[in-house]
Amino acid sequence: MDGTRIYSERPKTSGAYMTTRNRVEAYFDGTATKTWERLTSDAPVSGIRATVRAGRDEMRQLIIDSLPGDLRGARILDAGCGTGALAFELAARGADVVGVDISPQLIGIAQKRTPSAVAHKVSFASGDMLDPALGHFDHIVAMDSMIYYTADDIAGILGGIAPRLSGKMVFTVAPRTPLLMAFWRLGKLAPKKDRSPVMIPHSPALIAAKLETGRLRDIRRIKSGFYFSNALEFTA
Numbered sequence: 001m002d003g004t005r006i007y008s009e010r011p012k013t014s015g016a017y018m019t020t021r022n023r024v025e026a027y028f029d030g031t032a033t034k035t036w037e038r039l040t041s042d043a044p045v046s047g048i049r050a051t052v053r054a055g056r057d058e059m060r061q062l063i064i065d066s067l068p069g070d071l072r073g074a075r076i077l078d079a080g081c082g083t084g085a086l087a088f089e090l091a092a093r094g095a096d097v098v099g100v101d102i103s104p105q106l107i108g109i110a111q112k113r114t115p116s117a118v119a120h121k122v123s124f125a126s127g128d129m130l131d132p133a134l135g136h137f138d139h140i141v142a143m144d145s146m147i148y149y150t151a152d153d154i155a156g157i158l159g160g161i162a163p164r165l166s167g168k169m170v171f172t173v174a175p176r177t178p179l180l181m182a183f184w185r186l187g188k189l190a191p192k193k194d195r196s197p198v199m200i201p202h203s204p205a206l207i208a209a210k211l212e213t214g215r216l217r218d219i220r221r222i223k224s225g226f227y228f229s230n231a232l233e234f235t236a
């Protein structure tokens with residue numbers, strides 16, 4: 001699977017899911033690749049971005065702490081892995097990690113950044129996180145990769161992934177804060193053709209109400225400057 005594009009079988013998804021996913025791919029694989037590469041590196045960033053970076057570091061740690069303490073031998077999917085930071089940390093804790101992202105550019109960066117100490121524990125592929133060809137996992141993590149999807153689509157992602165998950169899936173959503181709700185309304189006002197993916201703020205209870213299978217638990221929110229994110233745990 002090393003970096004090759006995988007689309008074994010079309011995942012069962014809605015038209016809205018595909019529209020969002022295509023917009024996310026265009027954004028991260030083109031418009032935002034360089035910005036994202038810098039934000040996820042050690043290169044200095046300005047004030048607001050520094051607070052976002054600090055919040056994301058805190059969230060990465062919270063996700064790791066929400067998984068079992070002993071990850072040796074566990075098979076973990078990093079769904080929407082971006083440039084790979086979380087995948088590397090999980091592999092360093094002994095997990096066998098598959099990182100998948102819809103952006104081939106970000107997967108290329110993740111491959112280049114793979115520390116040699118964990119190279120045998122992590123593999124990357126570009127494609128859809130819902131592709132059944134990725135296989136079965138003990139745990140799945142999705143840090144800030146489902147933040148652009150509607151509650152229906154998030155419930156659909158969880159339902160699609162459930163048969164391939166034996167432990168837990170820890171993922172994040174944008175919380176319904178007044179600031180994020182205002183950004184979301186502004187984003188909706190932009191002409192359709194100009195829209196970059198817009199985060200959709202969610203209430204965990206509303207997502208839970210849409211689940212056809214499994215259970216959802218609210219873990220905790222993290223706020224750091226302009227970074228707001230709410231970690232949730234899904235068990236199938």
Ligand SMILES: C[S@@+](CC[C@H](N)C(=O)[O-])C[C@H]1O[C@@H](n2cnc3c(N)ncnc32)[C@H](O)[C@@H]1O
Pocket residue numbers: 021024025028040079080081082083084085100101102103106127128129130142143144145146
């Ligand atoms: C905000 S970035 C977060 C990346 C990484 N998880 C991190 O925290 O650094 C969101 C990522 O999710 C990926 N993504 C969104 N929807 C996806 C999908 N359906 N399948 C695979 N990747 C997806 C995007 O390409 C992007 O790299």
